[in-house]
Amino acid sequence: MIEFKNVYKTYPNGFTALKDVNLQIPQGEFVAIIGLSGAGKSTILRCINRMHDATKGQVIVDDVDVSTLKGAALRKFRRKVGMIFQSFNLVSRSTALKTVLTADVPEMPFWRVLLGIFTKEQKMRALESLDKVGILDKAYTRCDQLSGGQQQRVALARTLNQNPSIILADEPVASLDPITAKQVMADFVRINKEYNISILLNIHHVDLALKYCDRVIGVRAGKIVFDGPASTITQAQLDEVYNGTAVPTMDKG
């Protein structure tokens, strides 16, 4: 369960990204966060795994206030929270398998990390993760030789290899073409249902959000303006989220 209680976030340059955010997300939900660029979507995600710190208020994950976590405890917490990035953030020169194996690095002894020696058990688990996203045959291909959709799947496999209870995805399909984007979204749905992992997804394309996600949170200028099942959102509410501008969809971009 993820909870936000009266959370405010102000950046050092004075810009207030989040204003009094209150949320409750039970385990296993598939949530889409929509809104304009700069509305605060990324900040919400990054407050959960403490890539950013909340200025006021509390962020509580599974009954633990994340602001109390430091050092080794914080890193242990992050093992359980996976993050997917828009630019994939893979180690380009490594093979897909090696990239997925890096998910185990935080728990390995120093000498193993230094020499890059993984056990057979770790390699088998990493291959299983690649299999779960359907690119087992690309295990030994270098990441920079894969297509965009395949790279995002490697990123997903890396996250799955962590055995997370939460996955935070920051614009995961923004760099992908429509067909691949839909495949990756379908992967997210499957992972959410099969493994009961909570997924919070930032997404720009509202049609994808409404089609694949259970719940939608609309953010505008740092405030939550809509929070409910995807099926109940109305056009008027969408317009409010997007402040009167055209609502972006996959077809219109």
Added chain:
Amino acid sequence: MKKKNGSVLETLDHKLTVAEAYALRPRKWVLYTVIVLILATLVGWSGSDVHFSGLTSTGSSVARGVVSGIFHPDTSLMFGTGETDVPYLLLQTIAIAILGTLFGSILAVPFAFLASTNIMPRPIAYAFRVVILLIRTIPSLVWALMWIRVTGPGAACGVITQSVCSIGMISKMYITAIEDLDTKILESLDAMGCTPFQKIRYGVIPQLTASFISTTIYRFDINLKDATTLGIVAAGGIGSSLMQCLNSRRWAMVGSFVWGLMLLVVVIEFFSTKIRTRLAHGE
């Protein structure tokens, strides 16, 4: 796992199982072990003869002396105005580097053109490249020791040594610039009816000037440091005095020379990077 309906993937090859994928893993560890072994042997062999025979009888006092000299330099030397003081010697070192670089870059021009494959026929170009290579291989110190026979010790020796040594590196860089010449400009000048001289003046030279100037400044930087090194063989500049003081164990003076040297290099490096970035972006 084989649930896809008639997808293209299914018809290509059967779906890999995880166990099969594991068996297919590339066995890179053999290559890595070999590389590590080669490196270890090289290092081990290199270290075999190098033994620490202990500090010299004066070793630790020298070390302490140098450190104390750096922290307590002789300020009268550092700010004095005489011919044996730091400022004058720094200026002399700069003067050596200026002339050495200038003469070197001028002399390097004919060498570079004669050694470029897009201007001269290949055999001649390669012949000149060999000449340049020979010039470069003779260490600057050796050149200095040879030129001392001609000019005698002092700053003049430093100048001629640096000129000759600069030819080596500068012509190499010039050659790269010349071989990168864009010949299309020459074509359009030709179409306008220009003489060969005009083509060189308006087609070739503008392309080369920025690169030549940048190379010269770069080499000036290096020559500045080299000029102090040449001082060790008495070719003038701050190096000679530094050497004398080290030999006579005058630590405070050593300290002031080191400070003067560091200041010089830092200031010159700062200016030369600024100029070179402006050259690359602006004029």
Added chain:
Amino acid sequence: MANIFTYKHLLIGELLVLAVALVLTLRKPEVITTKSGNTVSRPRSPMGVICTLLVLAITWALHMTGFQISVIIQKGEKIVAILEKLFRPKWEFFPKVIAPLVDTIKMSILGTVIGCAAALPIAVLASSNIDHNKFVVSLLRVILGLIRTLPTLIIALVCALIFSLGTFAGTVAISIFTFGIVAKMLYESIETIDMGPFEAMEALGANKFQAFWSAGVPQILPVYLSHCLYCFEMNVRASAILGYVGAGGLGITINERIGWRDYNGLGMVLLTLLVVVVSIEFLSEFLRKKLS
């Protein structure tokens, strides 16, 4: 005395020309009006000032160094005689060259390896994108800068004085200045890497070392090895000279030969050096192609 008299006059004349050039250049840009009434302002070219400054600098430098081209021309035949002997190497001398040559190569390898190995952790600490402690980063960069300003021969001389003559001093000297150069090139490269994979590693719970080793090192490894090879090439050349101050290797032989005016022997030594340097250049070109 006559020289100085003429020099002062020359100097004053040039300073006057410089003043005139400065005044002319510092005028307001020339405004040109075309027939249609449009105007364009043409900035004054600084070429006049630059050329005058150059002439001034050259005159001053010539005076400072006491360089006279006449001396070169008169005594030029001496250098020609030396070069003639240089190009007729004394082949019988070759056996005596081998041992110092091997020493030189050993010094270079060991010194380069030690310097490069030490440079890696320090360069990481000196990169502003990995290490966020501004004080540490600035301090390390200043120290590295100071190491780099000292000429290599000076470092070798000091080492020879401290550690007694021989290859140990040379190895220490090479390690020190290799360390300075490689560390700088390395932290400049580290600052250009893509921080995305590093961020991803931190997001999944890795500490800074683990994140850098898994996500940063694969990116800079080819560049790092390339820098190391380049330094090795330079060091083989440099170490041949270190012997001049007693730090072991071929330099001692060179010093000897010059002392005896044995330029034929010197030619042999330099020839061997040439062969070694060229082979290493080829080898490192080949390795560098393999790396990328």
